[in-house]
Amino acid sequence: MKVRRLLWLLNHDTLSKFELPLIKNLGFEIYTPKSTIKEILQSSGSITFEYDHTLTIPEEDLKLLNEYDFFSTTNMPLYIKKIINEHFHTAITYTDTAFVLLRKLIHNFNGEIFFRAFGVGPSKFKNYTDLINFYFTENDHHKLKQISKRFWFSQCYSNLLEIEDDFYKKNAVYMPLGLPNEFYEIENEWIGNQDKILFFCTRIKYIAESEKVYNQFKKDFSGFDYIIAGNQPVPVDDEKVTGFLEREQLNELYKNCKVMYYHSTHPRHLHYHPLEAMIAGMPVVYMEGSLLSNLAKDTQQAGCCNNIKEARMKIKKIIGGDKELINNIINDQKGILHKFSYEYNKLLWEQNFIPIVNAPAPVLKESAKKIALFLTESEWSIYKEDYVQVVKMLNAGLKKLDEKNSITFNILGNKFDTNRDFMELLKDGVSIRDFKLQEVSLKSTIESLALLFQNEQLWHNSYIMPVDYARNYVDADYWLFLNHELDEPIAPIKPYGIYIDNLGERFYNTISDFRISNYKNASFLFTSSLQTKIDLVKHVGIAEEKISIIPFVFSDSHAEESPSIESYYLLEVDSKKINHIKRLLTDLQEYYRLSGRTEKVKIHLNNYKFDGNDDYDARIIFSNMIKESKFLKNKVTMYFDLKSNEYNALYSHAKKIIIIHDLKHVYFKLAKAMQYKKETILHNFPFYKDFENALNYTFNYKNFASNDNVLFEVFSESIEDKQVDAKLEHIHMNAMNEIAQVWRKLL
Secondary structure: OOOOEEEEEOOEHHHHHHHHHHHHHOOOEEEOOOOOOHHHHOOOEOOOOOOHHHOOOOHHHHHHHHHOOOOOOOOOOHHHHHHHHHHOOEEEEOOOOOOHHHHHHHHHOOOEEEEEEOOOOOOOOOOHHHHHHHHOOHHHHHHHHHOHHHEEEEEOOOOHHHHOOHHHHHOEEEOOOOOOHHHHHHOOOOOOOEEEEEEEOOOOOOOHHHHHHHHHHHHHOOOOOEEEEOOOOOOOOOOOEOOOOOHHHHHHHHHHEEEEEEOOOOOOOOOOHHHHHHHHOOOEEEEOOOHHHHHOOOOOOOOEEOOHHHHHHHHHHHHOOOHHHHHHHHHHHHHHHHOOOHHHHHHHHHHHOHHHHHOOOOOOOOOOOEEEEEEOOOOOHHHHHHHHHHHHHHHHHHHHHOOOOEEEEEEEOOOOOHHHHHHHHHHOOOEEEEEEEEEEEHHHHHHHHHHOOOOOOOOOOEEEEEEOOOOOOOOOOEEEEOOOOOOOOEOOOOOEEEEOOOOHHHHOOOOOHHHHHHHHHOOEEEEOOHHHHHHHHHHHOOOHHHEEEOOOOOOOOOOOOOOOOOOEEEEEEEOOOHHHHHHHHHHHHHHHHHHOOOOEEEEEEEOOOOOOOHHHOHHHHHHHHHHOOOOOOOOEEEEOOOOHHHHHHHHHOOOEEEEOOOOOOHHHHHHHHHHOOOEEEEEOOOOHHHHHHHHOOOOEEEOOOOOOOHHHHHHHOOOOOOOOOOOHHHHHHOHHHHHHHHHHHHO
16 A cells, blocks of 8 residues: 655644644644744644654654754755655645745655645735735746646635635635644633633734724724633733643643634635634634625524624623524534534545645656766866766766756866767767856846746855856756866856865965855765765754765776886975965975985976966966076976876876975875875875875874974985885775665655
């Protein structure tokens, strides 16, 4: 038998105590949200874990659901979307405060959606059509119409549809409202020994309309004694206003007050308190035209009044002890209460709700997924073979899920020959394109989203987006940026992910706010380092579930080469870290001056780009420092903008590789050093430890951030040839299976 599971996204305390037991008895496993907003908690809201035990979904998935805030205004994470669609086929929700829940469901949930309509109370909106129109964007409306065959206007009262637009009339289903067992704890216990009117008015100083009702009641019933109950977030300076009361205190009022007056004349909205009073056996005086009067239509209604004058007269008689009137009102109320009984509700839900959820669900054709990968780094050519392996892994894992899935590999600029440089990828069915990152205005971003019927929160004046002057990648299901150093906000045109090497920048306080924003707004993040995942959670505040650890792969084309050793040290530096390099050259100068040694040093300048200003150009600054020093000019050589074979030769012939600070592509560099069997000396960043395990290779760590001349120590150490067994087959063997699992989790 098919397991029936239901998302009950309401957080309404009283409703939960009736509706959840009913739904459970109808044969459903139930999930309820574990967080809500303050406004809901202040207005009869609650959170319950009571039904978690009914669920037979994996514990990890339940944990993720319980940690997720369904009321957040950010996009639903991909992992939550996957969980709710994999395990649930029905969802019930309501208005909350701004239709956040309904929006999330219509854009992310593939099952039946029941929107619980309790009736629009006194407000500027005449019906739910107006209310939804006010909060929904054009994109939301378009999506709602798209899913019209599985969206249901779940009206709690049969007359709600009468004033709605045709869309809601056509999709209306009557699922009445019931009263929880706790209401019946005082059934027929009314005594009426206090000659007071019981009146309810909540949030008097919080909502202007409530204060208006409060003042009108005091005017209409001056001369009578009364008690005004109801939750008051803002205290009211009136001794007759009780504020919040516990259930036991409320029950005492229902037992002892002589009569309740219910003021509403709204034909399609009803509060719980007059029904609670009726259960206790208290006579309730109410107004003609109200929903109470409609529920008892065509029957005698002794408690119904045409105007305030009649209401005052009946209340006066009740307080005076008119037994005939009291008994008539109490007897007439039983017909109203029947429509809120468990038996009545169960019958109507079985007739109206169950056939919908039991109907065979339309078979959703699983469409092939298309992922657009973006290599946004201009200095990519010397790592081309490594990136080819990364793309091959991502593509193989994706196709393991479905052969129809595809990847487009997009490279910044057009400085490549597709057939020569990427034939290996073409054979695997990967499309190769060039692209550029273009800055777009806020207005253009909004217009692009509108064309896709999407509505995203936008906080910046401009964004960057990948463009190819064709479809600009809107045909992709997801974007994945293979480089994380993007210091402008990414336009949220498509759900995107970012591969993050490490958070080395945090040690230099150089992570930009825009970069952090991109991390937080990404739908998913990839890294190959457990330490980086820990850092993202701890230092950036990224949800752990958003981060996936993927295998570290690289080109092993140099593994069989026999390395040669010359008498030079290779130092890898970042051209943007000018002060670091100045200190490096100063330390080198001191080493040569004091030691009298003559070892050659070659410096590879990473991340170099001439910005047109000689005074601030790293290459010119450092070249001048070398030329002007008698200790450096014949021993230190600087390299930049190398071709792949030149860069490989630089590694192949080096005595040692020294990396004094964090760099782009540092892990590809470490893999290259390992393959050429080079001793590698690194600054002691904790995330490097992850790659010792991946490469089966031990690095030598130094604290290059100390005030000591660490290079003096490094150059003075004796050189030992290291025997390296990298076991490359083991490194690559499980990569496809691991990445397939990651794709499966996301997609």
